[in-house]
Amino acid sequence: MAQKHQYAEIYFQNKFVGALGYVTNDLIATFEYSPEWRQSGIELSPIKMPLSATKYRFPQLPFPTFRGLPGCFADALPDDFGNAVINAWLARQQRSPDSFSAIERLLYTGKRAMGALEFKPAIQRYNKVSKLELDALIEMAQAVFNQRNDWSAQLDEQSDEALQQILQVGTSAGGARAKAVIAMDPLRQQIVSGQGNVPDEFEHFVIKFDGVVQTDSHRETFGDPFGFGRMEYAYYLMAVEAGIEMMPSELLIQGELAHFLTKRFDRDKQHKIHYQSLCALTHVDYKQPGLYSYEQLFGLLRKLKLKRKEALELFRRMTFNVIMRNQDDHTKNFGFIMSNSGQYQLAPAFDVAFSYKPGSPWVAQHQMSINGKRDHFLKEDLLAVVPPSLKSDGLQIIEEVLDIAVQWPTFAERAGVFPELQQFIGESLRLKL
Numbered sequence: 459m460a461q462k463h464q465y466a467e468i469y470f471q472n473k474f475v476g477a478l479g480y481v482t483n484d485l486i487a488t489f490e491y492s493p494e495w496r497q498s499g500i501e502l503s504p505i506k507m508p509l510s511a512t513k514y515r516f517p518q519l520p521f522p523t524f525r526g527l528p529g530c531f532a533d534a535l536p537d538d539f540g541n542a543v544i545n546a547w548l549a550r551q552q553r554s555p556d557s558f559s560a561i562e563r564l565l566y567t568g569k570r571a572m573g574a575l576e577f578k579p580a581i582q583r584y585n586k587v588s589k590l591e592l593d594a595l596i597e598m599a600q601a602v603f604n605q606r607n608d609w610s611a612q613l614d615e616q617s618d619e620a621l622q623q624i625l626q627v628g629t630s631a632g633g634a635r636a637k638a639v640i641a642m643d644p645l646r647q648q649i650v651s652g653q654g655n656v657p658d659e660f661e662h663f664v665i666k667f668d669g670v671v672q673t674d675s676h677r678e679t680f681g682d683p684f685g686f687g688r689m690e691y692a693y694y695l696m697a698v699e700a701g702i703e704m705m706p707s708e709l710l711i712q713g714e715l716a717h718f719l720t721k722r723f724d725r726d727k728q729h730k731i732h733y734q735s736l737c738a739l740t741h742v743d744y745k746q747p748g749l750y751s752y753e754q755l756f757g758l759l760r761k762l763k764l765k766r767k768e769a770l771e772l773f774r775r776m777t778f779n780v781i782m783r784n785q786d787d788h789t790k791n792f793g794f795i796m797s798n799s800g801q802y803q804l805a806p807a808f809d810v811a812f813s814y815k816p817g818s819p820w821v822a823q824h825q826m827s828i829n830g831k832r833d834h835f836l837k838e839d840l841l842a843v844v845p846p847s848l849k850s851d852g853l854q855i856i857e858e859v860l861d862i863a864v865q866w867p868t869f870a871e872r873a874g875v876f877p878e879l880q881q882f883i884g885e886s887l888r889l890k891l
Contacts, residue, residue: 466561469576486526488515500800503530505739520743525560533738534571535563539636570653574730590649599636599670636670655728662725668715685876687718690811692873700862703806723806732796737789744788751827752776753843762802775807777859781888786813788825812883837891
């Protein structure tokens with residue numbers, strides 16, 4: 459079936475940025491900045507698409523990751539769970555997933571993408587703020603996973619309303635786990651869709667659902683998903699205690715379920731903040747382990763003119779990932795936000811969690827290398843990635859993170875991590891460097 463939409467207009471803060479479209483039959487999109495945007499001086503993709511009259515096209519990028527789009531826009535595409543939700547909707551439209559192009563998926567996302575970019579004309583408009591029922595969202599998320607391998611299967615007609623709700627909130631947040639973008643009141647008594655203008659007292663969150671089983675995940679983290687929220691919350695507490703910048707996070711308890719709730723860093727009330735993942739900025743495929751290094755990431759910080767403070771922040775995150783076995787440290791799990799003046803800075807850390815499984819093609823080792831290694835690190839390997847002027851600070855950071863890491867049992871108990879998982883993590887930590 460031919461694609462219905464071959465063209466998208468890109469907007470940032472209600473200003474026309476440029477046009478993205480298919481000019482050939484190979485599904486490799488071409489992008490061109492508008493003359494007005496080129497004069498603005500705002501670099502939305504400073505490394506791979508700097509402001510110019512160039513018609514940008516990147517046929518060499520791996521199609522499974524970038525889907526024929528420049529990284530700046532591929533970043534806004536739904537990931538595993540979001541695509542599963544869209545595919546459920548496509549099944550209702552009697553369309554196969556392969557018939558729905560990357561540009562159509564951007565237009566489906568419309569104004570709901572993470573970050574600040576918007577795509578017009580929107581295929582589906584979900585701008586109305588509506589109340590959500592958590593039970594119905596969880597049930598629908600499970601139904602989506604259950605039918606993801608059989609798109610001829612039809613969801614129960616009675617689930618139409620729940621499907622519409624999860625289409626609103628479950629298609630824009632990245633990652634494999636079932637999640638949704640929502641807004642909540644300070645008392646955590648009301649949940650509404652995180653689209654459109656929410657009431658002033660509400661805050662924007664990403665919620666990762668507990669109690670949704672994904673049986674065919676091609677990526678392995680750990681224990682997907684029962685108890686994952688409690689573990690991620692324990693890691694959040696430890697990371698913050700270790701001095702890592704993260705958005706405020708908490709557990710939303712619902713009976714025996716514990717959903718992980720984290721405030722969005724790309725929203726400030728009604729204001730959208732431009733965000734680019736490391737994958738998008740550098741065009742480094744996050745699905746190819748070992749393709750990128752922490753040394754290269756430090757080099758990117760220098761290229762973006764980030765300050766010493768942020769270099770030390772990155773060193774702290776790298777050290778925490780190594781000691782605490784967060785080995786899913788690929789190029790989509792680091793990112794940058796842009797200020798109103800166009801200056802980039804490290805986005806707060808996210809997806810900080812235990813991610814290690816011996817024998818796994820994904821997380822038996824780290825995704826990004828350190829001093830040429832992806833495992834069996836020494837303290838000297840960590841220090842090798844920073845210039846001599848930062849080595850004394852680096853040594854202190856390593857000791858500070860180790861001091862927190864040995865307290866894993868205390869933090870795990872505080873978060874209610876299940877005993878079997880708590881023990882396995884405790885036995886896996888790198889407490890000797």
